[in-house]
Amino acid sequence: MPSFPAGFRWGVATAAYQIEGAVAEDGRGDSIWDTFCRQPGVIRDGHTGDVAADHYHRWAQDVALMADLGITAYRFSIGWPRVQPGGAGAANPAGLDFYERLTDALLAAGITPVPTLYHWDLPQPLEDAGGWLSRDTAQRFADYAALAAGRLADRIGLWITLNEPYVVTAMGYALGIHAPGKALMLGALPTAHHQLLGHGLATAALRAAGAREVMITNNYSPAWPASDSAADVAATRAYDTLQNRVFTDPVLVGRYPDLGAFGVGEGGLDCVRDGDLAVISAPIDGLGVNYYMPTRLSALPDSPLPFQMQPIPGYPLTAFGWPVVPAALTEMLTSLKQWYGEALPPLYVTENGCSQPDEVAADGTVDDPGRIDYLDGHLRAVHDAIEAGVDVRGYFEWTLTDNFEWSEGYHQRFGLVHTDFETQRRIPKSSFAWYRDLIAAQRAAG
Ligand code: IFM
Numbered sequence: 548m549p550s551f552p553a554g555f556r557w558g559v560a561t562a563a564y565q566i567e568g569a570v571a572e573d574g575r576g577d578s579i580w581d582t583f584c585r586q587p588g589v590i591r592d593g594h595t596g597d598v599a600a601d602h603y604h605r606w607a608q609d610v611a612l613m614a615d616l617g618i619t620a621y622r623f624s625i626g627w628p629r630v631q632p633g634g635a636g637a638a639n640p641a642g643l644d645f646y647e648r649l650t651d652a653l654l655a656a657g658i659t660p661v662p663t664l665y666h667w668d669l670p671q672p673l674e675d676a677g678g679w680l681s682r683d684t685a686q687r688f689a690d691y692a693a694l695a696a697g698r699l700a701d702r703i704g705l706w707i708t709l710n711e712p713y714v715v716t717a718m719g720y721a722l723g724i725h726a727p728g729k730a731l732m733l734g735a736l737p738t739a740h741h742q743l744l745g746h747g748l749a750t751a752a753l754r755a756a757g758a759r760e761v762m763i764t765n766n767y768s769p770a771w772p773a774s775d776s777a778a779d780v781a782a783t784r785a786y787d788t789l790q791n792r793v794f795t796d797p798v799l800v801g802r803y804p805d806l807g808a809f810g811v812g813e814g815g816l817d818c819v820r821d822g823d824l825a826v827i828s829a830p831i832d833g834l835g836v837n838y839y840m841p842t843r844l845s846a847l848p849d850s851p852l853p854f855q856m857q858p859i860p861g862y863p864l865t866a867f868g869w870p871v872v873p874a875a876l877t878e879m880l881t882s883l884k885q886w887y888g889e890a891l892p893p894l895y896v897t898e899n900g901c902s903q904p905d906e907v908a909a910d911g912t913v914d915d916p917g918r919i920d921y922l923d924g925h926l927r928a929v930h931d932a933i934e935a936g937v938d939v940r941g942y943f944e945w946t947l948t949d950n951f952e953w954s955e956g957y958h959q960r961f962g963l964v965h966t967d968f969e970t971q972r973r974i975p976k977s978s979f980a981w982y983r984d985l986i987a988a989q990r991a992a993g
Contacts, residue, residue, distance in 0.1 A: 548923070548985060549930050553993040556620040556659070556941030557986045559613065559963065560898050562666035562710065563626035564596045565950040569603035573641035576632025578668035579678070579719075583726030594956025600948045601971045603645065608973065609947060610652045612964060616979060617986040620659040622897055622943045623649070624666035624710065631691045634670030638694040646695070650702050661943075662699070663707040663764065664692050664749060667715060667726070674727050679715065679738035679745075682818065689748035696756035704759040707835055707897065708749045711766045712742040712794050721852070724954055732851045733809055737818040743797050747826035764835025764897045765794045768842045769875045769882065773857045778846035782854035785809070786844050789852075795883075799890045801828035808853060833940065835897030836883070838925075841875035865901040865921070867959050873924035880932035880939060893938045899925050900945035902952070902959035905976060913965040918978040926985070944982060948973060 564580050584595035602609055613621055627634065629642035646662070653660045665688065673684055696706065709715075714725065720738045723730035750761045770787035772779040785808035792804040801824045803815055840859075847855040862870040876899070884891055900922070905915040922944060933939050949962035957968055963979040966972075 548926060548988070550992045551930060551989055552933065554940075555989070555993065556895070556943075557989065558618045558620035558622055558661070558941060558943040559616070559947045560622035560943040560945050561602075561947055561950070562624040562663070563629070564599070564666070564668045565946075565952070566600040566602040566948065567626060567629075568596065568598040568601045570597050572603065573629070573645070574632055574639040575626065575642060576628040576634075577671040578626070578628040579671055579674045579726035580668055581628075582671050582674075583728055586728065589728065590954055591956045591958055594951065594958075596951040598968070599951045600966050600968075602948075605971065606645075606649050607652060610649070610656055610658070612947065612973065612975065613653075613658055614656040615975075616947075616963070616983050617990065618658055619986075619990070620661050620941060620943070621653055622661040622663060622707070624663040624668075625695050626668050627665065627691055628668055628670045630695055632670065634673035634687055635690065638698070643695070643698045647698060650699055654702060659705070660703050661705050661707065662695070662703060663710050664688070664695060665708065665745075666710040667719070669727070678727055679720065679741045680735075682741055682744070685741050685745035685748055688745035689752045692749035693752040693756055696753050696758050700753070700757040705762070705833070706753050706758045706760070707762045707764050708746040708753075709742055710764050710835075711837060712739065712746075712763075713766060713790050715742060717789070736806075736809070736811070736816060739793055740816055740818050740823070743794065743827045744823055746798065747823075747829055750829050750831065751826070760832035762831055762833040762835050762892075762895065762897075763794075763798055764837055765791075766837035766839070766898070767791050767879045767883070768838070768840060769878045771841055771843045771859070773843050773845040776846075778848070779844065781808070782846040783844045786842065786854045790842070792886075795834070795887075797824055797827045798831065799828070799834075799887050799892075801825065809851070831892055833893045833895050834883070834891065835895050836880065837898035837945075838876045838879055838896065839899065839901075840869045841872050841878075863917075863920075865917070866904045867902040867955070869901070871901070871921055871924070873928040876925050876928040877931040877935070880929070880937045881935050884937045891938075893940045895941040895943070896929055896939065897943050898945040899942065900961050902961050905960060905965065907965060907967075907974060911974065913974050913976040915976045915978045918963075918976070919981045922978065922982060
């Protein structure tokens with residue numbers, strides 16, 4: 548592996564609902580994911596995040612694993628319903644206590660904490676009041692950001708507002724595959740604007756509370772046409788706009804891309820008010836890039852979403868069936884630089900990883916060579932982007948332990964550490980040792 552720049556941040560990333568469990572402890576309220584998981588038939592095999600990887604009780608063991616791994620930064624998410632159970636009003640001190648204990652343990656282990664404020668666990672009372680379809684949720688988010696930073700910004704410098712707002716809009720409100728399970732198709736578009744407004748308002752609240760650096764994380768995917776027909780090329784452009792530009796242009800250049808392909812006229816989205824884009828485009832200090840795979844598209848005529856995804860033949864697949872295409876990560880990082888030029892802040896790969904069908908062998912070990920290949924290829928791809936002049940400052944592997952993978956329940960294992968969900972026993976996989984050795988070598992060289 549070539550050397551990364553000195554000071555490059557080596558990390559792992561997790562999210563509250565996927566690992567914590569303890570959903571009814573210490574005053575935590577319900578989130579939309581608690582409610583969604585209770586609905587029959589929506590999550591594979593009826594799994595829920597009620598226990599997950601029991602990180603709420605095993606956080607000290609997990610921090611010890613991170614210290615052993617040698618990471619320099621840990622991206623986790625703060626559970627909004629733990630900190631502010633009703634989504635408004637005073638903080639739940641016990642919720643903040645948990646993240647304070649975690650933060651202090653990380654700092655004591657020499658690991659920089661990098662919290663994300665919203666990784667999809669909207670307090671249920673806010674959804675009952677309209678969720679991200681309601682403009683008021685943006686202000687509620689900023690108030691919650693102020694509570695979290697009010698307790699922690701004296702120890703945490705770098706904050707992330709939202710994780711993958713595209714997925715919230717697309718999977719949660721347009722298609723109904725994720726919580727809150729609404730299938731509104733294009734009626735979901737206001738959730739994009741309200742999340743972005745929440746990002747802008749929260750950015751101001753974080754800075755007022757003393758946060759030094761603020762970022763937003765989106766998931767990006769190079770969009771490839773299935774053919775060179777005009778229809779497929781247009782469909783690909785529409786998809787690219789929706790996934791890669793709608794949640795980035797307003798933040799970096801203060802305007803929405805052309806949404807004509809989605810029936811939005813020149814006047815733009817109805818929900819945008821004067822001054823919103825100035826709030827949304829307040830300067831940020833970094834852009835989080837989550838990358839898993841490219842997307843290949845063909846036209847889907849007479850549909851509100853005018854594209855359909857096509858398989859990408861010729862590449863290995865993860866256990867989830869996702870094509871493994873490291874070069875597309877280089878393409879994505881260099882495209883962002885091409886698109887935004889000087890307006891692009893430093894980039895951090897805030898998620899990258901894969902689900903593998905690993906199993907515990909008779910001797911108690913877990914070998915996952917597919918994950919090692921995946922990580923090796925994608926880290927080389929990040930390095931290629933740096934060589935090409937893109938300012939990438941860190942890499943957060945997804946994820947530390949096997950966890951609750953949303954609609955797939957516990958069926959997709961993304962961890963460097965195997966979790967036995969019956970006993971909560973953790974077994975570092977061979978990829979853990981590989982990543983540990985890589986980080987040690989890079990840190991020694993840097
Ligand atoms: O597990 C998810 C995570 O919550 C958001 N990004 C993609 C991961 C893998 O699907």
